[in-house]
Amino acid sequence: MSTATLTHGHDHDHAPTGWRRWLLSTNHKDIGTLYLIFALVMLFLGGASAMLIRAELFMPGLQLLQPDLYNNLVTNHALIMIFGAVMPAAAGLANWMIPLMIGAPDMALPRMNNLSFWILPAAALMLLLSFVVPFFPGGGSQINTGWTLYPPLSLQVGMSMDFLIFAIHLLGISSVLASINIIVTILNMRAPGMSLLKMPIFVWTWLVTAFLLILVVPVLAGGVTMLLFDRHFGTSFFNAAGGGDPVLFQHLFWFFGHPEVYILILPSMGVLASIVPTFARKPLFGYHSLVGAMIAIASIGMVVWAHHQYTIGMSLGAVKYFMIGTIIISIPVGLMIFNYIATMWRGAMSFETPMLFAVAILLMFTFGGLTGVMLAVVPADLQYQDSMFVVAHFHYVLLPGAVFGLFAGVFYWLPKWTGHMYDEKLARIFFWVNVISFNVTFFPQHFLGLAGMPRRIVDYNAMFTEFNVVSSIGAFVFGLSHLLLLYIVVKTVRGGRKAEAKVWEGADGLEWQLPSPPPFHSWTTAPQVR
């Protein structure tokens, strides 16, 4: 007889088993797991493309990749990492944790939850097709535009661009559905007594992120649809010869693209708000100002998009506005970082892997944020723009700000999800290898950019060799270190020391009141929150 159902005790859930459990799942934890597995697969695909890019840039000259394949990889690396790895991983955390944290049995819209996940594999297939189609006879040229897809270059690309446009549509639908679900869940399913201003910051960051997604993803969908029409239906939205405007696409793209940065970062910053108090063994510093900061980051972040386009030639008034608006974002971001450091201050800290990542994030994200302020300053940006300095900057923001936050969250909650403790020793080795090789990879790229190396070039002058060699060596170690992450996660899922309900000594929050792993319907009776 089935022993699996027995271990669930009194939950008469009649859940499907086998492959149906996953395909037909309406359970927030199973769907969360699906999201996380999907993200992990995509992480390795995106990582493989990054390592190919760095292999080509290891030495000057064209060794490994033809220029169009190189550009194709540059495009795919970005899209896979953003839409395939980071966003689904953050959605996986949301699915797993939001019901546990607010005392709900499940997400508010379980069937839509299933749909929003299962659109993703289809979208990923489209994305991969856009990459491989040019290698088949009649497949047209490769996507050599970068993820920004600027016309007129994107109008020259073959049918692979159409696959990509539909992939973006599907990814967008998935994100918007997931966002609606998260907003409805947070607003309607909270336990009695949990007012909005008693919610964990992680839940707050996802509420803000979900609103951001609903506001900006349709703009991207509109932009790429106009691109599709320009390509096939004779319109001239972005064609100057037909009365259109190539710069309009840039505005549409970055109206989505800049808030997207905050979409990637905010959930991870929410994870920090859980981890730092736990391991500092004292309450979060400045809860209300953190909530305010998150809302301010999202609001101001939505109206400063054109700082990605200082070199197109806007009016003096426009560039001044975008410069000052962008610099102003440092206020809520600075407040956020300050609150986390103040939470550590006078704490009784211990440094398990999640906390190690949290500290690394605070230091490196601050560094990335400060180069961001430098980039916001128009006169200097006229020099930095489209150089390797920008590549270094956004990897310093997105890896610590988003990816490391997700790693921290996975290590923090993995014992809760699986019921097993992960191997702390291996995890610490992973942390040190990962963080050091990350810095070896990206720190030298600042110098490359300042010295004049443009980004997205397949071949470079010998004067840029030294730092590129260092960067590539770092990248190979960084990329391979994730195999250790995979090993640790698989090992923890398969077994290990039993985790208690309250895994961490200093942990606080509803999720730690449920056993590890939590029952099938997380909170069958809502807890009372004081």
Place this chain on the structure above:
Amino acid sequence: MRASPHTLPLLSLLGVATAANAELGVNFPPPATTVGQEIYDVHMVTMTIATVLLVLVFGFVIYSLVHHRKSRGYPADQHFHESWFGKWSWVIVPVLVLGVDLTIAGSANRTLEKIWNVPKDQQMMDLKVIGHQWWWEYQYLDHDVKVESRFVAEDKAGGNYLREVDHRLVLPTHTKIRFLHTSADVNHAFWVPEFGFKRDAIPGYIGETWAEITKEGVFRGQCAELCGTWHARMPIVVEAVSPQRFADWVQEQKAIKVAAAAEAGSDKVWTKDQLLAKGEPLYTEKCSACHQPNGEGLPPAFPALKGSKVATGPIAGHLNIVLNGKQGTAMQAWNALNDLEIAAIVTYERNAWGNDTGDVVQPAQVKAAR
């Protein structure tokens, strides 16, 4: 005060480090224009402020990491967030950050206005900079001179490979120059680090920037906006010379242009060998980036000419695509070339790589096809 015995080695070490840094390139190259110098200063001020802030944050975090540890028996202060500092930090921190922000924005503002406000009150030299896939065209509007600037192969460029061109952008020092940026196909960006700025070349737009070069020399840059396959092969090389030397250079260019026009305009009938001799270098210069020196192209983006329907079919069709380009592809209209140049290129393409059609296309035929 006597210098400590360690000062000297330390200083020389610093000297070596700076020399090595200069070679490795860890910062902007020394600016060569008036505004470029100001941009450099803004960069240094902002970077200094950012570094100070970084040191502050690192300092607080590291202090906390060392002292506030459970393993040291530090008791967690459970009421820190309820102190006056906890109550008012949400005001104090933003005010401090705002102060820093205004300092940065203030220092940038004056330079920003100087960059954006192109001087209008005086005579300026006008230079139109046109980005093409994958070369630069410079039109000296005041002098009726045009320069086509293309990447050169590694055997000729040597150590400056990817930062060397066949024809440099020659510019006078101590002259206010207005750059007019545009593109013939996709977006590009004109970037010479010594000038301190870059500007996108966008089809349908004319962007305006300006510079006054303060020192003679050769300044190298690259296209900075992804523009397709050979984005890496769009170097920009500026040769800044004295105004006198520049005037001489303009005269030379004009003489070359007159001679070329006379040659192309004559009604001379050219032999196949003469056209092939002219056609091969022209093909290498203008066509081989896409269609490759061996004529095999890089399908599917850049079709082969070797054995192709166009290059072995009717001459009229071949001339049409060369003169008018092909919509929706990277193939541009080459109608700016003179009749002789096009005749030579087409003749070469129809006879090279085993395309042995035996056709000889005369300049008169090109003229008729325009």
